[in-house]
Amino acid sequence: MIIDGIKVITEAGITEAEIRSIVQEEIRLWHRQGKELAGVQLMVEGEEIVVKAVERSPIKRVRRITGYLSTEDRFNSAKQAELFDRQAHI
Structure with a gap:
């Protein structure tokens, strides 16, 4: 189940x-605490609900478009289009 974007x-x-x-x-x-929640697991133990929470990974993917390194959320529309149009060569 997903609630407010949290698994x-x-x-x-x-x-x-x-x-x-x-x-x-x-x-x-x-x-x-300055952290982002990724998931919550809830378990019943007797009369109590035990909560286990998991932090979202702070790792971000850095891409290079036209010679500049940045995260995708900082790309302008032209760089986003270039990223979308790329072909994977395997």
Whole structure:
């Protein structure tokens, strides 16, 4: 299940409202730490819900278009088009 862009793995017995509440709280906690949440696993142990969270990898792919190194999110429309039109030569 995906909630607010976060992959959630959960056991039966946890309501959707509880899941949404937990995910929102985890997003806030991780954001305060300057980190980005990638996934949450929720497990029921007795009367408690155990939360295991995973950080999104901070690794970004750097590309070279017309001699300049940058991440894809910083490319202008012409460089994005050049990247899209590339052919893989294997």
